[in-house]
Amino acid sequence: MSGLKLFHTTDGGVTEVAPRLADVEADVQGLIERHMQTMLGVRFLASEYSTGAVHGGRIDSLGLDENNAPVIVEYKRGTDAGVINQGLFYMSWLLDHRDAFHRLVRERFGSAVATQVVWTAPRLICVAGDFSRYDVHAVREHRRSIDLVRYRFYGADHLSLQTVASVTGQPVGARVGSRVSRAPRVRAGAGAMEELAAAVDEVLRGLGDDVIAVQRQQYCAFRRLRNFACVCTPQQSKLLVYLKVDPTQVDLVPGFTRDVTGLGHHGTGDLEVQLRTDRDLERAEDLFRLGYAVA
Numbered sequence: 001m002s003g004l005k006l007f008h009t010t011d012g013g014v015t016e017v018a019p020r021l022a023d024v025e026a027d028v029q030g031l032i033e034r035h036m037q038t039m040l041g042v043r044f045l046a047s048e049y050s051t052g053a054v055h056g057g058r059i060d061s062l063g064l065d066e067n068n069a070p071v072i073v074e075y076k077r078g079t080d081a082g083v084i085n086q087g088l089f090y091m092s093w094l095l096d097h098r099d100a101f102h103r104l105v106r107e108r109f110g111s112a113v114a115t116q117v118v119w120t121a122p123r124l125i126c127v128a129g130d131f132s133r134y135d136v137h138a139v140r141e142h143r144r145s146i147d148l149v150r151y152r153f154y155g156a157d158h159l160s161l162q163t164v165a166s167v168t169g170q171p172v173g174a175r176v177g178s179r180v181s182r183a184p185r186v187r188a189g190a191g192a193m194e195e196l197a198a199a200v201d202e203v204l205r206g207l208g209d210d211v212i213a214v215q216r217q218q219y220c221a222f223r224r225l226r227n228f229a230c231v232c233t234p235q236q237s238k239l240l241v242y243l244k245v246d247p248t249q250v251d252l253v254p255g256f257t258r259d260v261t262g263l264g265h266h267g268t269g270d271l272e273v274q275l276r277t278d279r280d281l282e283r284a285e286d287l288f289r290l291g292y293a294v295a
Contacts, residue, residue: 004162006154019152019160021129025077028127028151031159032073033061039161040125040149041226041295042071045104051093059090062104066227066268067214068118069145070094070101076128084138084146087124091144094122095172120171121145121214125225127161136165144169147225163210163225193234199281200239204229207292219267228295229288230267238276241284242269243291250287256280257287 007014022028029047036044042063049059061073072094074087094101098119106114123145131148139146148164204222205211214221219242222229232240247259247270258272265272269291273284 004152004160006158006160008155017154017158019154022077022151022153025075028077029060029075032075032127036061036063036073039225040071040073041066041223042073042125043109045108049104051090051097055093057090057093059094062101064105064109064113064117065123066223067216067221068113068116069214070117070119070122071125072123073125073127076126078129079132080128081132081135083126083128084124084135084142084148087126087146088142088144091122091124095119118216121168122172123147125149127151131164139165139167142167142169149225161225166210166212166224168212168214193236193239196239196275196278196281197231197234199278200231200241200275203281203285204231204288207289211292216267221267224292224295226295227268228291230269232266238274240265241273241275241288242267243271243273243287244269244295245271245287245291247271256283 004019006017006019008017032039033044033047036042040063042065045062045064047061049062051057051059059072060075063071063073065071072087072090074083074090076083102114102117105117125147127149128151130150135148139148145168147166150162150164152160154160201213201220205213208224210224212223214223219230219232221227222231226244228244230242232242242260242265247261250257250271252259256274258274259270260272261270271287273287275281275284
């Protein structure tokens with residue numbers, strides 16, 4: 001059970017808003033599917049996707065995350081010990097039917113997006129009323145990328161999503177039993193920029209136990225459920241970080257922060273932060289924390 005307490009405040013005092021579960025599982029699924037990109041950072045692809053007569057299953061939701069990884073989302077109204085194994089069962093099917101997933105992406109988002117799908121770290125997101133300590137332990141023993149997300153409704157208008165556990169698994173194709181290293185560090189060049197990139201990496205990882213680093217060719221994304229920072233491969237004299245922060249809510253400083261809304265760049269986020277020195281990193285830490293808070 002979630003320990004979150006929510007209160008409605010008025011001039012006359014405060015009233016606790018009691019949490020509740022959905023009446024039926026479909027209420028949670030329908031709401032998240034309609035707003036999947038906002039809530040989970042995942043572009044919605046399909047609902048109740050049939051895995052065929054032989055496999056005999058239906059995947060609750062299919063999507064594509066911000067780093068172009070395939071995503072399976074499974075929902076349970078309350079606590080269900082089988083949700084993780086069910087999701088992994090579907091994950092196995094998906095890895096054997098990549099062409100079907102590519103067709104879905106191509107039909108919904110076009111051929112250009114379909115060619116960018118990354119299969120090294122497909123994700124399973126389990127959304128449920130609650131999870132047991134055995135569930136949390138189990139995800140750490142699996143070789144897949146799994147997020148356990150607890151939901152609660154509050155009153156008629158509020159929904160909370162809380163990450164209970166988030167694990168980056170062994171890359172698909174890696175030899176079973178091989179050593180799984182920690183998520184890769186930000187790629188860096190040499191000298192001062194290499195040291196600065198390492199310092200940024202340390203600061204971003206240190207924002208919370210739920211931070212996951214996802215390495216891509218041109219950037220490293222730092223996420224909770226959604227990306228909150230993307231650190232690009234360092235240039236000769238600066239390091240670019242893109243944050244999921246509204247640029248209109250920040251006092252922009254020429255040469256340090258820039259609104260890149262609508263401008264093409266690697267990674268995700270509308271606020272560009274340019275780092276050249278350790279002093280710049282110190283100035284940026286509040287912005288990093290802001291991005292983390294809203295992810």
